Amino acid sequence: MNIGPVSTDGKPAGPFDHDRAAAAVRELLIAIGEDPDREGLRDTPARVARAYEELTGGLRKTAEDVLTTTFDLGHDEMVLVRDIELWSMCEHHLVPFTGVAHVGYIPAESGKITGLSKLARLVDVYAKRPQVQERLTTQIADSLMEILDARGVIVVIEAEHLCMTMRGVRKAGARTITSAVRGIMHNAATRSEAMALINAAHR
Ligand SMILES: Nc1nc2c(ncn2[C@@H]2O[C@H](COP(=O)(O)OP(=O)(O)OP(=O)(O)O)[C@@H](O)[C@H]2O)c(=O)[nH]1
Numbered sequence: 001m002n003i004g005p006v007s008t009d010g011k012p013a014g015p016f017d018h019d020r021a022a023a024a025v026r027e028l029l030i031a032i033g034e035d036p037d038r039e040g041l042r043d044t045p046a047r048v049a050r051a052y053e054e055l056t057g058g059l060r061k062t063a064e065d066v067l068t069t070t071f072d073l074g075h076d077e078m079v080l081v082r083d084i085e086l087w088s089m090c091e092h093h094l095v096p097f098t099g100v101a102h103v104g105y106i107p108a109e110s111g112k113i114t115g116l117s118k119l120a121r122l123v124d125v126y127a128k129r130p131q132v133q134e135r136l137t138t139q140i141a142d143s144l145m146e147i148l149d150a151r152g153v154i155v156v157i158e159a160e161h162l163c164m165t166m167r168g169v170r171k172a173g174a175r176t177i178t179s180a181v182r183g184i185m186h187n188a189a190t191r192s193e194a195m196a197l198i199n200a201a202h203r
């Protein structure tokens with residue numbers, strides 16, 4: 001599995017080309033019948049380009065970049081961070097999908113763990129790029145297994161896709177839930193412990 005600095009199709013992500021992005025936004029404004037030279041829109045191409053650089057910043061980061069801080073605490077029981085705020089971009093329509101990610105893992109027997117904030121940063125590495133929710137879920141799970149040598153991982157993502165609410169089928173409130181389970185998290189008792197912790201968020 002390649003979890004290095006690659007775009008979602010496996011090719012290396014190039015540097016962000018600000019001028020090209022701004023020119024494309026200008027073209028889009030013309031295509032929708034707007035005047036890109038009117039006062040309110042004059043700075044928009046450059047502004048949108050900067051915004052897209054941030055919104056796709058995960059393409060220029062790797063999981064290794066954020067999972068650098070590890071501690072050998074000897075703690076080898078489950079660690080779970082739930083309700084990690086998530087903003088990503090649907091690769092079909094380039095509009096946001098948003099919700100929460102719950103990320104849990106069972107450390108290696110050596111007790112190699114990472115900082116809690118790093119789990120949230122890991123979510124962003126994969127969220128800040130054109131995505132589908134299923135791939136986002138499995139990439140987070142696979143990178144934790146590989147980089148932390150985790151014995152088990154569970155990732156559950158609950159999200160609302162704006163492409164389903166602000167346009168198209170227009171079903172506001174519909175939430176998509178995806179999960180990825182790895183290693184000993186497949187064990188029924190361990191998995192139900194994780195699910196109980198996650199569901200406790202909805203009491
Ligand atoms: N599986 C999956 N589908 C997604 C995700 N985000 C958006 N989609 C779907 O991708 C599909 C694209 O379908 P198309 O028929 O090519 O596009 P469309 O005509 O804009 O479809 P509608 O959204 O139904 O209007 C839609 O059904 C979206 O709901 C995602 O993260 N995972």
Ligand SMILES: [Zn+2]
Nearest residue numbers: 090092093163
């Ligand atoms: Zn979409």
